[in-house]
Amino acid sequence: MEAFTQAVSILDATLRLATPLILAALAGLFAERSGVVDIGLEGKMLAAAFAAATTAAVTGSPWIGLGAGIIVSVLLALLHGFACITHRGDHVVSGVAINTVVAGLAPTLGNAWFRQGGQTPTLEAEARFTGIDLPFAEALADVPVLGPIYSDLISGHNILVYVAIAAVPLVAFVLYRTRFGLRMRAVGENPAAVDTAGISVTWLRYRALIVGGALCGIAGAYLSTAHNASFVRDMTAGKGYLALAALIFAKWRPVPVLLTCLLFGFLDATEARLRGVELPLIGAIPGEFIQALPYILTVVLLAGFVGRAIPPRAIGTPYVKER
Amino acid sequence: MAGRATLPRWVDIGLIPLINLSLALFVSGIVVLIIGGNPIRAVGLLITGAFGDGQMVPHGEAIGFTLYYTTNYVFTGLAVAVAFHCGLFNIGGEGQAYIGGLGVGLVCLYLDFLPFVLIVPAAIIGAAVFGGAWAFIPAYLQAKRGSHIVITTIMFNFIAAALMVYLMVNLLIRPGQQSPESRAFAEHAVLPAFHEILGAIGIEVARSPVNLSLVWAIVACVFVWLFIWRTRWGYAVRTVGQNTRAAVYGGISPANTIIMAMLIGGAMAGFLGLNAVMGEHHRLLLNFQLGYGFGGIAVALMGRNHPLGVFLAALLFGILTQGGGELAFEMPQITREMVVVIQGLVILFAGALENMFRPRIAAYFLARSERTQAAT
Numbered sequence: 001m002e003a004f005t006q007a008v009s010i011l012d013a014t015l016r017l018a019t020p021l022i023l024a025a026l027a028g029l030f031a032e033r034s035g036v037v038d039i040g041l042e043g044k045m046l047a048a049a050f051a052a053a054t055t056a057a058v059t060g061s062p063w064i065g066l067g068a069g070i071i072v073s074v075l076l077a078l079l080h081g082f083a084c085i086t087h088r089g090d091h092v093v094s095g096v097a098i099n100t101v102v103a104g105l106a107p108t109l110g111n112a113w114f115r116q117g118g119q120t121p122t123l124e125a126e127a128r129f130t131g132i133d134l135p136f137a138e139a140l141a142d143v144p145v146l147g148p149i150y151s152d153l154i155s156g157h158n159i160l161v162y163v164a165i166a167a168v169p170l171v172a173f174v175l176y177r178t179r180f181g182l183r184m185r186a187v188g189e190n191p192a193a194v195d196t197a198g199i200s201v202t203w204l205r206y207r208a209l210i211v212g213g214a215l216c217g218i219a220g221a222y223l224s225t226a227h228n229a230s231f232v233r234d235m236t237a238g239k240g241y242l243a244l245a246a247l248i249f250a251k252w253r254p255v256p257v258l259l260t261c262l263l264f265g266f267l268d269a270t271e272a273r274l275r276g277v278e279l280p281l282i283g284a285i286p287g288e289f290i291q292a293l294p295y296i297l298t299v300v301l302l303a304g305f306v307g308r309a310i311p312p313r314a315i316g317t318p319y320v321k322e323r
Numbered sequence: 324m325a326g327r328a329t330l331p332r333w334v335d336i337g338l339i340p341l342i343n344l345s346l347a348l349f350v351s352g353i354v355v356l357i358i359g360g361n362p363i364r365a366v367g368l369l370i371t372g373a374f375g376d377g378q379m380v381p382h383g384e385a386i387g388f389t390l391y392y393t394t395n396y397v398f399t400g401l402a403v404a405v406a407f408h409c410g411l412f413n414i415g416g417e418g419q420a421y422i423g424g425l426g427v428g429l430v431c432l433y434l435d436f437l438p439f440v441l442i443v444p445a446a447i448i449g450a451a452v453f454g455g456a457w458a459f460i461p462a463y464l465q466a467k468r469g470s471h472i473v474i475t476t477i478m479f480n481f482i483a484a485a486l487m488v489y490l491m492v493n494l495l496i497r498p499g500q501q502s503p504e505s506r507a508f509a510e511h512a513v514l515p516a517f518h519e520i521l522g523a524i525g526i527e528v529a530r531s532p533v534n535l536s537l538v539w540a541i542v543a544c545v546f547v548w549l550f551i552w553r554t555r556w557g558y559a560v561r562t563v564g565q566n567t568r569a570a571v572y573g574g575i576s577p578a579n580t581i582i583m584a585m586l587i588g589g590a591m592a593g594f595l596g597l598n599a600v601m602g603e604h605h606r607l608l609l610n611f612q613l614g615y616g617f618g619g620i621a622v623a624l625m626g627r628n629h630p631l632g633v634f635l636a637a638l639l640f641g642i643l644t645q646g647g648g649e650l651a652f653e654m655p656q657i658t659r660e661m662v663v664v665i666q667g668l669v670i671l672f673a674g675a676l677e678n679m680f681r682p683r684i685a686a687y688f689l690a691r692s693e694r695t696q697a698a699t
Contacts, residue, residue: 039414039473083675092412092473094675096620097667104663105354112358112656233660241477248474286493292485295478299460302470311471 008148010269015153015161016227018265020045022164023219024243025250025257026171027212031077033175033252034208035188035314039095040080041216042240043102048073048220050106053120053231054113056127062225065127066160069225070217076102077213081206088318099240107233120224120231129158129226160222165258167215172254184208188312191319201319219243245298248309264294330685336627340673342680344625344639347668354664358656365650365657372649373642385645387517387531393641394533394598397540399619400637401547402454402592404628408551409584410564415461415476416592417616418483419454423593424600425487426453428495428607431508431600439511446601447539447594454593455586457483462585466578472585480616491609505607514602534602536594540637543591544630550587551630560584592616614663621666624674640666 024041031038048069056065076098083094107118114120137155140147175181183204187194191201223239224231246264250256271290278284301309352362375385399416406413413419426449434445461475491503514535518528551557562570563580570577599611622640626632640662647662672679 037473039477083671087676087678089675089678090412092414093620093624093670096414096617097671097675100617100621100667100670101664102667104660104665104667107660108354108658108664109358111658111660115655118658118660238481241481244474245478286489288485288489292482295481295485299464299470299475299478299482302468302475303464304468304470 004145005148008152010266010273012153013269014262014265015157017268018261019161019164020219020222020227020239021243021246021261021264022258023167023215023222024240025247025261026167026254027215027219028244028247029171029252029254029257030184030208030212030215032247032315033188033312034184034205035191035312035317035319036080036084036205036209037091037095037316038080038212039092039244040076040098041243042236042238043095043099044073044076044213044216045220045223045240046106046234046236047076047102048217049224049235050110050120050231052221053123053224054110056123056225057121060124060127062127062129065225066218066221069221070214073217073220074210074213077209077216078206081209084318085202085205088320091316103234106231110231110233118233123225123229127225128229129160131156131158158226160218160226163218168254168258175254180207188314191314195319195321242294245294249298249301251309252312267293330688334684334688336629336632339681339684340625340627343673343677344669346672347665350668351661351665354661355657360654360656365654368650368653369643369646373646380649381529383518384529384531385649387529387533389641389645390533390537391531391598391603392644393637394537394540395595395615396618396622396637396640397544397634398591398595398598399615400622400626400633401543401630402588403619403623404626404630404633405547405551405560405584405591406588407623407628408564409560409581410567411465411581411584412473413458413476413585413588414473414620415458415479415616416619417612418476418480419457419589419592420595420612420616421483421487422457423450423454423589424596424611425490425607426450426593427596427600428505431512432495432505432607435509435512442512443514446597450593450596451590454591454596455589458585458589458592459582462582466581487609491607495607503609507606508601512601513605514597516602532603534598536598536602539594539597541634543594544634547591548630556583592619618666621669625669
């Protein structure tokens, strides 16, 4: 029973840690399937986290905070589009620029506005997204096995966790079952063909970036107004890059994105618990190794020794009409 | 690019970088205004911060710090620039510098039976080998397996960070100490600071961390210039960077060239360890490289991948880093991160948006040269 309770609590933590990764990786999926490299996930998420925490602290409403986070993230996505699509700049350079500007700007503004060393004030309960109990969670808690799974694992998360999970089938539907999704996939593989069909490559890519920006905004707002109660400097701590790794690991497909993010979240959740624990045959695994594991796995996959990650064909190349 | 050839040289290497820098500084000025500061006063404080005021802060101390930061930026800037010449984006300077510093640290900790004249070259080799090795795996995967080097070098930055925490906390920490730092290096296993060298010959200069690594940074700049423009290997690097197919046609192996360029880039980043670990901290510790790997991208873009440009851009960022620190001290609403904002804006304007003004400037100069031709 002890082991079962612990398993439920680890999976519960997995879900919470995977949420920002799922949202950010889906954001990257939109950009990259349309042919735009999105190194800037980290910066957009950090900017959204800051904007959401700041706005929620001032207005007292997490929803207005979420809106602010989404707006800021979409604006940065548009800047990325302006550089990469309109001016045919280097996608990676533009992403690095966004990450660097935000990494400097968020603590600078935070320090100037709140004088707490770059942090934002701690949010009251009503200014954040708190856990919501699903119906009957209380009543079913005592049912053996299924009770804890329902009331501890499935129920009791904040709304954004459910949004992230729901976003996966939604993105899969948009990508594979709608006209927009088909065109977006086509523009990432062969923009000239899409152009020949009379569809604007530029507008299509901009739209993909806007959707990605919005998802990234939710991921950022989750970090600062749901998972935590304030913005702290560098709070994304590489999650944007981890989401990018997850996206590659999932070979740019929505359902594998979910599974990969859950795996990465699981590694994160177990890292603290496995620290110093002697495992049979292997011995104690250093916590740092578990932290580095997602990155190592991604490199191994990219190396093509275990399955091959093939990116969208036109990714990173600006489209020039009438070459 | 047709527009590139018609531009006069001074416009290409002087005017355009200047316009990009001015835009970045202008936007930074707006940020300072937004947070309630006076941009003009900020610039003044920044400059006195970087060069000293001669009273509270001696000139020697401020300039020494400025040059210390400059040295770091030169190494990571060269790391990015060499890879750029080969058409590669080395975003892994951060990790390569970290592991390069580890190489320096190991030499200084475990080979300190060597005299000073031998330990310095040993540390240089340690930095180059470790930094180069950390760049080798992404380079090999790019060259032989086609794995995108941007992603792999990012991953290697995180792997380096985890590895260093593991090594420092478990193996290299000085016993009986809380913070993860190694023991201090032996007296002869450190690079002397300039104030010590000058003091020895009777010239009094205020204390600062600028050390012999600055000389090595200048040597590295000359080496990169010679390598890129005066050797057949540099020719191969540039050819692969500009046209891989032409390189193959000319009998150059792109795979080997990519690996060579990244090895040199990694070694350059690794040299940061000489300055930070052997020159300043005199012990191995965590995060001595923090931010310089990414700063190197801005330096390389600003310096247009030329060693002289890299040195000047590094000097500029050295001034901004040292001046920005003092500025944050004087104006409470500004933090040190303001420098990071400026770096990001430089990357944005000089890198991502480089095509925004160039065609217009090119068109202007083209029209002007046509006018002068018509007149004669």
